[in-house]
Amino acid sequence: MKxxxxxxVLESAPPLADDAEITGLAYDSRRVTPGTLFxxxxxxxADGHRFIDQxxxxxxxxxxxxxxxxxxxxxxxxxxxxxxxxxxxxAATFYGDPTADIPVVGITGTNGKTTTTYLVEAMxxxxxxxxxxxxxxxxxxxxxxxxxxxxxxxxxxxxxxxxELVDQGAKAIVMELSSHALEKHRxxxxxxxxxxxxxxxxEHLDYHHDMATYLASKRRLFSDLxxxxxxxxxxxxxxxxxxxxxAELAAASASPVITYGIDTLATVTVRNPVCSVEGISxxxxxxxxxxxxxxxxxxxxxxxxILAAAGAGIGLGLPxxxxxxxxxxxxxxxxxxxRVLNDCGVTLLVDYAHTADALENVLKTVSSLGxxxxxxxFGCGGDRDRSKRPVMAEVAGRYSDLTIxxxxxPRTEEPAAIIKEVRSGILPLGLHEYRADDLMESPGTGFNxxxxxxxxxxxxxxxxxxxxxPGDIVLLAGKGHEDYQIIGTTKYHFDDREEAAAAxxxxxx
Numbered sequence: 067m068k069x070x071x072x073x074x075v076l077e078s079a080p081p082l083a084d085d086a087e088i089t090g091l092a093y094d095s096r097r098v099t100p101g102t103l104f105x106x107x108x109x110x111x112a113d114g115h116r117f118i119d120q121x122x123x124x125x126x127x128x129x130x131x132x133x134x135x136x137x138x139x140x141x142x143x144x145x146x147x148x149x150x151x152x153x154x155x156x157a158a159t160f161y162g163d164p165t166a167d168i169p170v171v172g173i174t175g176t177n178g179k180t181t182t183t184y185l186v187e188a189m190x191x192x193x194x195x196x197x198x199x200x201x202x203x204x205x206x207x208x209x210x211x212x213x214x215x216x217x218x219x220x221x222x223x224x225x226x227x228x229x230e231l232v233d234q235g236a237k238a239i240v241m242e243l244s245s246h247a248l249e250k251h252r253x254x255x256x257x258x259x260x261x262x263x264x265x266x267x268x269e270h271l272d273y274h275h276d277m278a279t280y281l282a283s284k285r286r287l288f289s290d291l292x293x294x295x296x297x298x299x300x301x302x303x304x305x306x307x308x309x310x311x312x313a314e315l316a317a318a319s320a321s322p323v324i325t326y327g328i329d330t331l332a333t334v335t336v337r338n339p340v341c342s343v344e345g346i347s348x349x350x351x352x353x354x355x356x357x358x359x360x361x362x363x364x365x366x367x368x369x370x371x372i373l374a375a376a377g378a379g380i381g382l383g384l385p386x387x388x389x390x391x392x393x394x395x396x397x398x399x400x401x402x403x404x405r406v407l408n409d410c411g412v413t414l415l416v417d418y419a420h421t422a423d424a425l426e427n428v429l430k431t432v433s434s435l436g437x438x439x440x441x442x443x444f445g446c447g448g449d450r451d452r453s454k455r456p457v458m459a460e461v462a463g464r465y466s467d468l469t470i471x472x473x474x475x476p477r478t479e480e481p482a483a484i485i486k487e488v489r490s491g492i493l494p495l496g497l498h499e500y501r502a503d504d505l506m507e508s509p510g511t512g513f514n515x516x517x518x519x520x521x522x523x524x525x526x527x528x529x530x531x532x533x534x535x536p537g538d539i540v541l542l543a544g545k546g547h548e549d550y551q552i553i554g555t556t557k558y559h560f561d562d563r564e565e566a567a568a569a570x571x572x573x574x575x
Contacts, residue, residue, distance in 0.1 A: 067160055069103065069128050073144060075155040084142045086127040091157055091222045100125030105153045105222075106136065114149070130156070150251045154221035158255025161229040165239055165257045166297060168232070169195065171378050172253065174243040174284050175264025175306075177424045178371045181363075182264060183240045184399050185375035189392030190238045193384050198236035200227065202418075203400055203547050207236050218247030225255055245283040254290075257297060260381040261287045261321075262304040262374050266311040267423035281311055288319040302381030304374060307332045324353075324381055326373040328366075334377045341366050343435045350390070352380050359393050364403050365431030367424075401546025403428065406563050408570040411536030413437060416562045418546025420447070420474070422457040425543055429465035438537035439467040443530045444544045445523065446488050448479030455484065456491025462517075462543075463492040468500075468533060469517035472526035474544045475552040481521050492517050505533050523551065524565055531569035542566060 069086045073079040089101030095117035098104055104121035106114035106129060115136040118129055128142040130152050137143045146152040158165075171186055173179045183201050190197040198207040200219075205212040205227050212227055218241070219227065228239065243253055266281055292301045305312045307325040316323045326334040337356075339348035346369050347360040361372060372393055379389040398404060406414040415432070419425040425444065432440055442462045446455045462469045471488050473481045498516035505513060506529060513533065520526035527542060534540050542562045545551075551560035 069142060072103070072156045072159055075159050076144070076146060076152060080144055082142055082144075086142050088127055088160070091153070091160055092121070092126075093153060093220070093222065095120040095124065098124040098126050100127075102126050103156070104129045105149050106131040106133075107149050107153070108132070148251070150221070151254055154225075154251045154254035156255075157222045157225040161225040163255075163257070164225065164228040164232045165255075168236070169238040169259045169382050170257055171238075171240045171260045171262065171382070172243045172256070172258045172287055172291070173241065173262040173264065173374070173378075174245070174248065174287050175262075176267045176421060177419075177427070178264040178367065178374065179242040180418070181368065181371045181399050181402055182262060182374045182378075183242055185371060185392055185396050186240045186378050187392075188396050189375060189379045189384055189388050190240070190382075192391040192395065193388035195237040196235060197238040197240050198228070198231035198234075199240045200224070201240075201242040205231070207231050207234050210234050216244075216247075218242060218244045218252050220250075221252045221255055224252055228256075243287060245280055248286045248291075249283040253287075256291070258287070258291050258301065259298055260302050260304060260378050261292045261319075262378050263288070263306055263309070263312065263315050264370070264374055265306055265309045265423070267421055281314065284311075285315055285318050288315050288321070290320075292319060292321040294321060300383075304334075304377035304381055306370065306374065308370075324377045326370075326377040328369065328373070332373075334373050334380060336369065336373065339369055341369060341431070341434065346372065350376055350393075352376060352386070352389075354380060355386055357386055357390050359390055361393050361396060362398075363396065364435070365427065367427040367431070368403075399547075401548070401563075403431070404546070404563065406566045406570070408567070410531075410534070410570055412531070412534045412538050412540055412570075414531070414534075414540040414542070414566050414570075416542045416546060416566065418548075419444075419543045420545075422454050422461050425458055426461045426465070428541065428543065429461065432539050432541055433465055435539060437539035438535070439539070440465060441468045441470065441530050441534055441538060441540045442466040443470040443472060443526055443540070443542050445472045445474035446484055446544070447475045448477035448481075448484055450477075452487060455487045459488045459491030460495065463495045463497055466517075466541075467515050468505075468513055468530075469497075470526050470530055471517065471519045472523045473521055473551075474523075475548075475550075477552050478554060481553075485519050485521060489519060502529055505529060523560065527562065527565045528569045531566060540566075 088103045093105040098121045104126040187197045301321040303319040307330045308327040325332040337349040345362045404416045419428045500518040549561040
């Protein structure tokens with residue numbers, strides 16, 4: 067593709083002295099090959115401007131940059147105010163605008179994004195629109211899978227993946243949008259039909275620093291990426307009106323708003339909701355009509371996910387029959403209240419809950435299931451938001467009969483130091499602190515309400531299983547679908563589901 071064609075998507079396309087042929091895009095100088103257009107992105111750790119010379123030596127045909135002081139002398143270069151935004155728009159053009167002519171749903175919020183994508187995917191499939199999903203668990207279309215290193219990949223990778231999924235037969239796209247991705251313009255080259263907001267609770271404050279900045283990143287989906295145009299004039303914003311942030315996002319939306327909620331007056335809501343161990347049922351109320359439904363899902367928080375997905379269906383103009391079938395045919399989401407079967411009479415659930423709000427929602431649901439006792443195991447990731455650590459411990463201690471504090475992905479932090487910060491949140495509850503060895507020596511019934519700490523997650527899961535007895539509920543929280551653990555800078559294979567199954571079988575290593 068000619069450089070002159072790529073730059074037409076920029077707000078002000080500069081004249082070119084030399085119209086280079088572009089064969090690929092890169093923002094990492096190590097991935098530059100002859101014919102590549104190199105984007106000098108400013109990162110948290112490194113500044114891409116300092117790698118322009120290396121990109122030129124590797125064969126770059128042209129460079130997009132913000133600071134002309136680093137401009138190369140022997141190949142074309144384009145100065146832009148924001149290289150990330152330029153990358154997003156030019157990547158979409160380079161890969162043939164894969165989202166321009168099919169329905170696209172973007173979902174943002176702290177919790178609930180993944181489950182909502184599965185629900186919307188099921189609704190679209192029922193309506194005859196096989197949907198590709200970009201999310202935390204995978205990038206997929208039916209049984210076709212691509213690696214998913216990030217919830218929302220950098221824009222060049224995102225557009226390449228979208229192109230491949232559309233070429234594989236995707237007739238719609240459902241996409242999780244992280245706050246990082248929205249702030250860094252990764253999705254700016256996408257043409258969204260519907261944007262969905264789930265909720266906002268403290269998360270990623272190590273990056274955003276405060277809730278106002280965190281909310282501002284979410285706002286971009288509705289204010290900047292949902293502007294109706296000639297290609298997609300009927301865009302819609304689907305917003306949780308029960309969440310305090312919902313009103314601000316609705317006010318900022320460039321498109322008509324569809325609200326959903328349980329406790330407030332909303333466009334999409336539910337009558338006679340019932341959340342039980344058998345699932346969720348009620349009557350879904352929409353502007354297009356209402357219908358009874360039953361879903362094999364647990365908890366009030368999943369009722370919100372159902373309403374969010376239904377709102378997206380309404381925004382896309384799907385028939386009510388497809389929306390209802392999508393809800394009722396929804397398949398379990400890996401690592402979201404996922405059961406590990408066993409012969410011990412114990413309900414063991416693995417869930418991705420890794421924020422205080424998500425953990426509380428899950429534990430409220432677990433409490434409603436009527437188990438004998440609740441044993442909760444969780445940890446907090448290293449090199450991430452430290453403020454949530456004591457809060458999660460307080461939540462776990464309040465709802466659980468036994469809380470086991472352990473490691474998550476410690477990364478480059480010392481696991482013992484992370485656990486110390488987590489533990490500070492449970493101490494004010496005045497619970498008895500057990501030695502792990504004492505619990506191991508008197509399994510099953512040998513504890514009253516209390517907590518313990520076990521640094522090694524493998525050992526902690528074995529303790530959780532050994533401490534349980536028939537009728538108990540064991541919750542392994544924080545990692546969900548993840549099949550790895552990051553210690554230092556190394557990623558090791560580790561899966562809570564595999565570890566729990568092995569523990570039930572009596573395996574020790």
